[in-house]
Amino acid sequence: MKNILELLENSEKLYPDKTAVSDGKRTITYSRFKTAAMETGSYIASNFKFKRRPIAIYMEKSIETLISMMGTVYSGNFYVILDIKMPAERLSLITNNLEPELIITDGSHLSKSKEIFPETKIISIDAVPHNINNSLLSEIRNKTIDTDLLYVLYTSGSTGIPKGVAVSHKNVISYSKWVIDTFNINNETVFGNQTPFYFSMSVLDIYASLRTGAELCIIPQSLFSFPLELLKFIDENKINTIYWVPSALALVANWKAFDYCVPKTLKKVLFAGETMPMKQLNVWRKHLPGVLFANLFGPTEVTDICAYYILDRSFQDDESLPIGKPCDNCALELIPAEGDNTQTELCVRGSIVAMGYYNNPKKTAEAFVQNPNNTCYPEIIYKTGDLVELNDKGELIYLGRKDHQIKHxxxxxxxxxxxxxxxxxxxxxxxxxxxxxxxxxxxxxxxxxxxxxxxxxxxxxxxxxxxxxxxxxxxxxxxxxxxxxxxxxxxxxxxxxxxx
Missing domain, CATH: 3.30.300.30 (ANL, C-terminal domain)
Known part of the structure; x- marks a missing residue:
């Protein structure tokens, strides 16, 4: 497998009439989703002659956003999701680094896009014609390889300049394989998507779904202010798997929403992005005793996750969860932290390690380095900056950051x-x-x-x-x-x- 579009195409062959994406109001089948993505890719490739270049997507999280993402890939390019609520100054820093060839937006954001990106070509996903150029798309596909970029995702930078993490098809193919094998994701899975598409956690939801023919249900952001309605939405849409940030899980626990509604469909609860407070997690475990809970850990630079721990025992409210063990086809190197031999920094090697920072060779050279434990041949590892140790069970424990980076x-x-x-x-x-x-x-x-x-x-x-x-x-x-x-x-x- 060389291209993530194979995930979509394989699922479409098996489940053409099955729902691929829903948002509580609208749905789109795998057949229509693939067709719309191919139409978008054909339009871009026919009208713009660039390849392996960035295309920015500027719209609300929606079915159309996903179509734009896959359409970009069909055109032989890579996508970047921009937050429509992002301040203009930060947006400018990103686009100055990225220099996108094209902006994809929708009708409701077209005027604003023209104001913000006056020098960049803009198309509206709503105006893409229903035409597919199969020969052109085949020609593009035949020239792609698995180390071509799939997307660039921008994270915070210590100098005030956001860093664009460049992730390849190979990275996501390897990562999604681990996800579906570890958590038994299949065509009966219904993901309840919480995280924005410009956040690395969404990669798990999106590509595990495409790989298996699962349904991706986009949960309206407004529901995360109303925990009881959120739980009802989970049941009404038969959501059985969620991968949320701990603050979203804590909201439900803090508001005691389970006293009024306990989802009957939920089978798997995964979380990452920050430390999960055990007090609130114990509330979830009390009300959902038969559900699988897993703590996932990793930075954007390793596609999303490099370590995980599936809860197999009880924890007191004041205890911390382990981050567990490495994902499959991923190795964790524990290397003495610079300037402090008493602490160990978590470093990662393997197919999930990103290509580096986009248009930023200096920062790339600082974080993506030769493995100091291997002097025989070139082997790049990513220095996470996370300090860890092993407990008496052989599980990794997260101690904190070695710099001023935080998870909030x-x-x-x-x-x-x-x-x-x-x-x-x-x-x-x-x-x-x-x-x-x-x-x-x-x-x-x-x-x-x-x-x-x-x-x-x-x-x-x-x-x-x-x-x-x-x-x-x-x-x-x-x-x-x-x-x-x-x-x-x-x-x-x-x-x-x-x-x-």
């Missing part, structure tokens, strides 16, 4: 990017951000003459909602250590002690 609300965030945005505001002399793991809050310390109202207004224009600090601390003078660097440890101690 399901997103991997560089605190440096938030600081960069704050420091760019006039009258801000210095700033530093810390993360309160216990409360799952970002706190910002800053030395400035500006008013808090003005600071917050500007930051909202620069950063996504999930990056905006929950607490703001104004200092007359920033604290520095003997090296002349901001004393982050002192700031965190002051915050924890409640002295600020």
């Amino acid at each position: 609300m399901g997103y991997r965030i560089e605190l440096g990017e938030i600081e960069n945005a704050i420091n760019s505001i006039p009258n801000v002399q210095a700033s530093s951000c810390i993360y309160d793991e216990e409360q799952d809050k970002i706190a910002a310390f800053l030395q400035t003459d500006s008013e808090i109202k003005e600071i917050k207004k500007i930051v909202k224009e620069k950063l996504p909602k999930y990056m905006i600090p929950a607490k703001w601390v104004f200092l007359n003078k920033m604290f520095y250590n003997s090296n002349g660097k901001i004393d982050r440890n002192k700031l965190k101690n002051l915050y924890i002690k409640g002295e600020v």
Whole structure:
């Protein structure tokens, strides 16, 4: 297998009239889904002569988004999903790095797309003609190989510049094989999709479904503000498998929604993206005793996941879950962290390791390096920056980050990017951000003459909602250590002690 389109095409042959994607209101069969993707690919390839180039998709998460993704691949190019709620400044940073050849949008976002991307060609998915050029698509397919890019997904960058993780067909083919084998995903599976398509966790839902003929049910985002209605939606749509960020699971537990509705169809609950609080997970396990629960762990740079733990015992509310063992066809190298031989950094090798950072050779060279445990031939590993250890059961335990990157609300965030945005505001002399793991809050310390109202207004224009600090601390003078660097440890101690 060389191309992920083979996943779609194989499932379409087996289940042409089966629902491929639904959203609670609309459905599309595998036959129509493949046809629409081929129409989109034919239109792009016939009207634009570039190949192996980025095409950005700018619209709400929908059936049309998925058609645009697969249509892009049919055209011989790779896709990038853009968040329509992303501040213009961050969007500009991404597109400056990406330089997309084309923007795919829909009718409701066409005018806005023309304003935001005035120099880029734009097409509307709604206006794609119902024509398929089979000979052209075959010619394109015959020239593709499994290391061609499938997508680029942008993550937070420590310098304030987002990094585009370049993922190939080979990466996703290998990863999706592990997913379906490990969790017994098949044509009877109905995924309840929670994560945005610009988030790496969505790769599991989408490609495990395409590979097996499963149904991908897009859960309306609004339901995650109404836990009881969310649980009812799961039952009404016969969803039996979910892969959510822990904060979404915690919402259901915190609102005691299970006291009123316990989904009868749910069989598998997978989660990743941040630390799952055991207190809330125990609520889920209490009400769903026969359900499989699994803690998945990994960064975007390894396609999505490199380690996992299927819960096989009970845990107290104050205990932490292991991240378990490596995925199949994936090896985890435990290497002493730089400058600290007492801690071990998790590094990954295997077919799921991404190609590097798009248009960013410097950052790629820093994180995708030669395996220090192998000096005999070239072998690239990815340095995750995650500190781990083995427990007495041989399971990996996550200890934290070796840098200032955090996991918050399901997103991997560089605190440096938030600081960069704050420091760019006039009258801000210095700033530093810390993360309160216990409360799952970002706190910002800053030395400035500006008013808090003005600071917050500007930051909202620069950063996504999930990056905006929950607490703001104004200092007359920033604290520095003997090296002349901001004393982050002192700031965190002051915050924890409640002295600020």
